[in-house]
Amino acid sequence: MMYLQHITEIDKHDDQVVIPALRRNLLNASDKLIALEPAMPGVYFDAPDIELNYDVAIVCMSGGKDSLVALKRLLDMGFPASKIEMWHHLVDGNEGSSLMDWAFIDDYCVKFSEAVGIPLYFSWLKHGFEGEMLKSDSKSHSHFIQTPEGLMELSRNSAKAGTRLKFPQQAASLQTRWCSSALKIDVGRRGITSQNRFIGKRVLFVTGERREESGNRARYNQLEPHAGDTLRKSKSPRKPRHIDAWRPVLHYSEEQVWQTLADWRLVAPVPYRLGWSRSSCQSCIFNGERIWATIGQYFPEKLKAITDYERQFNTTISRKGLTVSERAAIASPINIEDEPALMQATKREYTLPIFLPEGESWKMPAGAFGQEVSGAS
Known part of the structure; x- marks a missing residue:
């Protein structure tokens, strides 16, 4: 015992x-x-400042505030503008669809490129969002990549036939939320792996995510090898590419972002002036009821097109089973008072100022620090 x-x-x-x-x-x-x-190797959860010993920097330019500030930070850190290029992925493709994105956003990026003197290259999935969504037992469409030497079309014949016939769903998984992977991530990866000009080079791939935006993004690494990197995948790669993916504003608060744009005297992009708190697609699947109500008030053809597809697929974007029209009906739209921004939102050609004219004061847009759900999480 x-x-x-x-x-x-x-x-x-x-x-x-x-x-x-x-x-x-x-x-x-x-x-x-x-x-x-x-x-x-090469993975850092926090890397707000890095050695900029790269041959070229690719900045993914959506035209939203965070991608603009990511470019500004790179310039402020002393990286030469002559070694930077901007890539803009055409969400709706270049074949005529206008289902999801803002009408002016592609030309805004062109005009911004001209204003800062940094080249811009477009890339897209053929037929864009709408074409991918309407896949029915068919193979994936081609990628188009604009390069300094011209336009490349990259087939995807090896891909298996598949069917979507529904909108991406609100989820962290890129298989479920396929719009980000199919229309941006995959296109950007092939943009790198298809161009021999990056072989033997050190490339910095810059994107504008911020941890403050969502719980999912709060877990992102700030610096890591890009999917197109080969040097850390093989001891003797046939096409040696050192490519780092860096998120220079991952640690920024929204206040820091707006302060940077104000100091730069860059006019707030149109979506924020209209009351959107995020500048993803105009008809982003993460939009809340009030944003759908606002789209119904000022852009009714967009609301109808998406509702029609939801009914056709018998699957709504909302997990609650409500169409976007039904969700719009239970909220009040934003009262848009910025008439120039509202007129610009309906036009493909961007005609408003990029930077503030001399003597004008910078204005905080209506959507800054907004609580309305209006963009990717």
């Missing part, structure tokens, strides 16, 4: 003293090891 009591006391001591002490020591050692050596 005394023996069993003695063993029990030893076990209690181990459980309450020895094991917790070992766990603390292991965790402390683990923290130090992680700080000294990342789990994967």
Whole structure:
């Protein structure tokens, strides 16, 4: 009996003293090891400042505030503008569809490119969002990549036939939320892997995500090898490419973003002037009820087109089973007072100023710090 009591006391001591002490020591050692050596080569959760020893920087330019500030940060850190190029993915493609994105956004990027003197290249999935959504037991469409030498069409004949026939769903998974992967990520990856001009070069691939935007983005690494990198995948790659993906404003607050644009004297992009808090697609699947109500008020043809597809597919964007028209009916639209911005929203050619004319004061747009859900999470 005394023996069993003695063993029990030893076990209690181990459980309450020895094991917790070992766990603390292991965790402390683990923290130090992680700080000294990342789990994967070149992967850093926090990397707000990096050595900019790259041959070229590719900035993914959506035309929204965060991609604009990501470019500004790169310039402010001293990276030469002559070594930067901007890539803009055409969400609706270039074959006539206008289902999802803002009418003016492609030309806005062109005019911005001209204003800052940095080249812009378009890339897109043939037939864009609408064509991908309407796939029915068919193969994937081609990618088009604009390059300094001209336009390339990259077939996808090896891909298996598939069917979508419904909108992307609101999820972190890029298979479920296929718009980001099919229309942007895959296109950008092939833009790199298809161009021999990046072989033997150090390339920095810059995007404008911020941790403050969502719980999902809060977990992003700030610096990591890009999917098109080959040097860290093979000891002797046939096409050696060192490509780092960097998110220079991942740690920025929204206040820092707007302050940067104000200091740069760059006019707030049109979506924010209309009351959108995010500048994703105009008809983004993450839009809340009030944004759908606003689209119904000022752009009714867009609301009808998406509602018609929801009914055709018998699958709504909302998990609650309501069409966007039904969701719009339960909210009040934003009262848009910025008439020049509203007129611009209906036109493909961008005619408003990019930077503030001399003597004009910078204005915070209506959508800044907004609570309305209006864009990708």
